[in-house]
Amino acid sequence: MESLTLPLQQDDVDNLKRHLGMPKLGYQDISAALELDKAVQRWPLLSELSVVAHLNSALECVSHENSSAAVASRRPA
């Protein structure tokens, strides 16, 4: 099974983070993100589902923020 080993590129990024002593360094693989975007755009069903998934996760974030805001406002001053 391929996934038993780390993708080489990910391993390189981890090595770099360790070398710089910056474990929290943000890293975005732009070419991978573009490839993924192309893959989704190739198939109308996949693009429709990805829009729905993004909307749902955005809604979840909003409701999570609202509920934590409600908890905060209930706290005595």
Place this chain on the structure above:
Amino acid sequence: MKQLVLRGVRGGIGATSLLAGLGLALHDQGERVLLVDLSPDNMLRLHFSVDVAHASGWARAQLDAAPWHEAALELLPGLHLLPYGQLRDAEVSQIEGHLCADSNCWAQRCELLAHDYDWVLFDLPQRLPGHRSAVSEANRADVLIDLATPDPGCHVLLQQRPRPDADLLLINRFNPASQLQRDLLMLWRSQPKGNRQPQLIHEDEALPEALAHKLPIGHYAPKSQAASDLRSLALWCLAQRAKC
């Protein structure tokens, strides 16, 4: 003893064949394994040279008020199989009624078996919630693996996020020559649950051939790609046991 379930996101994607192959692969690692067929289709036995006409099984025994465990068959020392049994539709509904009324039924049976086996592997039907208690929130199996094939139907069903969350997404019948399959795999790899990458069983004609020979793939074609993928999955299961 650990309970393991392969939860097919839909029917017909090879869950029974893979479960038979995984049971044998775990047994090859020296584990004591019981395979339990919880599906009224009663197909699991056919991967182990049991006669098609063989009618007994735990559900048949339960209806006839006989001890359920006496229906078990020894395939090899340390590798046992408990078939479902041949039932009519009305009898399946009766068993479903029993299992819904007593949702701890199989959890309690597993407690009785805890010292005899290292693994109990369940083959589940696609519907029938009573028969599927091992994938309920209350009685979740120790190791729960979601099974999908890389096709748009499975993608739609996976987007609905089956509950409870699985420990692994296993992808069956992967064919790297297909553009659509490569795209789906890239998409699934980009949304790993808990940072766990999906694992692959490659498309392999040896799998249906193995069933046609009434053998698990590890015996029919031990050098095939799918048998090798299943050996890797068995090793993942052994590693997972340490965590649960």
